[in-house]
Amino acid sequence: MARVGLTTDRLVRAGAELADEVGFEHVTVSELARRFDVKVASLYSHVKNSQDLKTRIALFALEELADLSADAVAGRAGKDALTAYADVYRDYALTHPGRAAATRLRLDPETAAASAGVRHSQMMRAILRGYDLPESDRTHAVRLLGSTFHGYASLEGAGGFSHSSPDSEESWRRILDALDTLLRNWPTR
Amino acid sequence: MARVGLTTDRLVRAGAELADEVGFEHVTVSELARRFDVKVASLYSHVKNSQDLKTRIALFALEELADLSADAVAGRAGKDALTAYADVYRDYALTHPGRAAATRLRLDPETAAASAGVRHSQMMRAILRGYDLPESDRTHAVRLLGSTFHGYASLEGAGGFSHSSPDSEESWRRILDALDTLLRNWPTR
């Protein structure tokens, strides 16, 4: 009965890798147990249940992505900051599709409020400081950016843009140009 | 052994309703059988398997939404057409969250190509005729609109904008204004 050394943290990290391999929706307690060569019931000491595991993977991914973004955005402003943030987002979604899908998991309000999701909004708000938006419009702009990045990564990940020209990379660049233009010509009421 | 009169079509419609009630990811062949007061195995004459059921629900929702959109867009142009299309999209997502989630299901390329998804792209292309975009940029713009609508509906459905001001309705209107502005000032290379 050698002990493998399970911890919640190790399970969550392995769960994130599993998600990238098989898709977040196919992450299963059983499969995770198999990977640790351990009986399923053993995981239940470290994780409340399947939902809990998925939530933890989502929180982990949000955090990891926030760290990467913060790094990329540091020292940049304006369009430079916008594209740095956006590119990190998209790259993350491409290299870690399962984790990216996890960041789209519906979290209950308290969990969401305590998540790295708020760091993401704060970063977007900070990026908007490089543009001349009235304070009252910042939230709208944050929501627009969030929706677009989210949506693009999601559609691209679902294969929506593959095998059709022009290629996705080009659309992405043009969309970032467009969003930059938009923020510099933001329509006020 | 009274016959209930199952058909693939009835199953798909009931599946769509079920999705709206419990969430698309919780749609299950078992639950559907329960609702028809029929044994689970009976459904397998009408539907290949669970994945097949979900795919059919997705195709149904895409079709239904395309019909609604076509109706809304008919006879409109420019911003009028843009907002009509977008509003139908968002309303659908709010009133039919499960079906809307279904439209985000990853379809394999052939299935996607034969789906009403292509009607959606065509409608967006048609809407863009009201704006003065170079032909070569239309695809980029379609992808931007698709991403933004998709992303907004997804985040709003996940509760991302609820319980925080300004309310979602206002952001949505402002985002449509912004997209309209953007399309009228589309940055070319």
Added chain:
DNA sequence: TAGTTTGCCTAAAAGCTTTAGGCAAACGCA
């Protein structure tokens, strides 16, 4: 009305989730 089709059934196997209770490894302290 007889024959055929087919819709729904029973049976059963296999996989995932979750809880309860047990044994032994690892830790903490004298």
Added chain:
DNA sequence: TGCGTTTGCCTAAAGCTTTTAGGCAAACTA
């Protein structure tokens, strides 16, 4: 070092979902 406690992983078991195979009777079809 040895003893007691903690705790990590195990076995067992129940309940649910998926999926396949084979059967009977209801509903078309001639």
